[in-house]
Amino acid sequence: MLSRDENHILTQTDQGTPMGDVMRRYWLPALLSEEIPNADCPPVRVKLLGEKLVAFRDTGGRIGLLDEFCPHRLASLFLGRNEEHGLRCVFHGWKFDVAGNCLDMMNEPPDSDFKDKMWTKSYPTVEAGGVVWAYLGPEDRIPPPPNFEWTQVQATHRHVSKNRQECNWLQGLEGGVDTAHAPILHRAITANTDRAGIAVNSNFVVGSAPALEVDTTDYGYRYVGVRALGEKGNYVRAYHYVMPFHQFRPRQAAGYQGQPAKPHVAGHMWVPMDDENCMIYNFIYSFGEEPITEEEWQEIERGYGRGPQDILPDFRTKGNIGNDWLIDRQAQRTETFTGIEGINAQDVAVQESMGPIVDRTRENLTRSDMAIVAARRMLLEASRTVADGGDPPGVGTSYYNVRAIESVVPIGVEWRDALMPDMYPKS
Ligand code: FES
Ligand SMILES: [Fe+2]
Structure with a gap:
């Protein structure tokens, strides 16, 4: 829960506002x-x-x-x-x-x-x-150029798109760092469907509610969701949050839209247009030898609900707040948890459903919201730092090196020992 003042600070980005001054440093x-x-x-x-x-x-x-x-x-x-x-x-x-x-x-x-x-x-x-x-x-x-791993790989190994979300930028970011919702909101409730969704037999769902851990860094934080799979070990999804609005998530396990395991990372940036609208930039890239073909990408985009046929000229999606995101109640009964088509369309729907700027004084947070709380703290701290004439986190180059990784880690092995080398491959 936040105070009314804190919620204002975090959500307002016009010129001369505290968060506006933070955003203007990146x-x-x-x-x-x-x-x-x-x-x-x-x-x-x-x-x-x-x-x-x-x-x-x-x-x-x-x-x-x-x-x-x-x-x-x-x-x-x-x-x-x-x-x-x-x-x-x-x-x-x-x-x-x-x-x-x-x-x-x-x-x-x-x-x-x-x-x-x-x-x-x-x-x-x-x-x-x-x-x-x-x-x-x-x-x-002026900071050094935005050399994320995805901006540096060959153009054949990367795809980027954008779509507009009709609510404050922070709602988007908070959805992005909230790994606990994924196997719930995005679940396919039967194996017998062509609709995009997280499969009922996936590690995501089988591992149930994750234990979260957040490690603060000088660019933001890394965070993991650890899901217990019994004897098989722990399914660990390791993400990065880079200030002020970048999320990196692994997309490597077999089973994403029926594909075998791939060396892919995806992510988003929720960029404030104004206080009640943001533009989501979506990227996916391969850090392996193989490119991501145009065909493969189109298929991925469709699964997320933002294929070319889903986007209006003003970059809103066809299913939007004005038509209840085209929720299909029959599909909700028998095929997917939401009845809304497309994984990221589901994210957009719940985030917009809160209203243009959610009233965070009314929330009741749990341990599963730990990464959200950490982002808010970091952003509020950055607003004080910038107001005092200092530099906020993530204006250096330490994020150049981050990569999101997922893996099943054997029982008894600490995830940091197993995954950190791959999460910072160039150090
Ligand atoms: S030149 Fe007159 S308004 Fe632009
Ligand atoms: Fe989501």
Whole structure:
């Protein structure tokens, strides 16, 4: 349970708020590279931490991320013409480069130097892992690039997508670090179904309620769910939480959508658009030799409920809060625990069902919520650190090395001894 004040601090990310100041110390996913696929392509709108922005790729391939509204009379630059190394407002023809410099003013006489005095807000970007990342913080605190293992593997070994969730970012993150819900919310209640779900005979379900452990690190924490399988040992799922909103989970055991064991890791980033909407970036990658083919990925995405056919033009899913996530009561009786199609669609449904910003003063937490409590503590602590002029966790490079791992560990073997080398493969 949190106080009302703490809940406000954690959930508000506009400019000048404590958590807004924390978020502005990290590289933030702003859009997918494929949304601005080539030079001079149409600009796109971006909403990040309550700020309305416009992204474009100029003639030289450089990316601009500007204030959406033209500084002349505030027309949207989304309508702009992306032409010859700049984005031109269609109202009176002011033109800006990727750094926000004004290059030209069509409503001013040729001898006017007013354009040299005019500029618009622009934010630095880097492109990594098929994502355009933006930095909205103080210039002198810009962190090293977001070199997660997934952004560094070959493009053939990685896939990334995004979909929008209509609630506060923290509800998404808290669902992500809550491993206890997985074999309940996502359960397939019969083997006799084609619908995606966690199988009744899987270690996940057989191992029942997990014992949780959380180890704090300088990037966030690692956490495990340990499920007892009797003589076979303990099924250990080891995850990472990287500040402020990254979750990494293993996807290696045989049985995911009927597949054999694979060296795969998946995860999400819950990026605040504003206080009542977030964009979920979903990634999956292979750290082995084999790539993840386009076909394989499409199949995975469908299982999560976000295949291409499931996504609306504004990145919401077709099943959404406006239509009760297309819950199918017959399927709920006979096939899956929820009757909602798609694993992550189920996550989105429960998180949105709490309301746009859940009232955390009304909760009753248990030991199974340990990782959620740890994330809140860490975020609140970070807000104090940043307010005092310090650096929050995870702005260094220690997360470059993290990998999520799952394994059955023999009885009597401590999971850290068994798994830590693989959880930090490059150290
Ligand atoms: S509003 Fe953009 S040039 Fe006038
Ligand atoms: Fe889930």
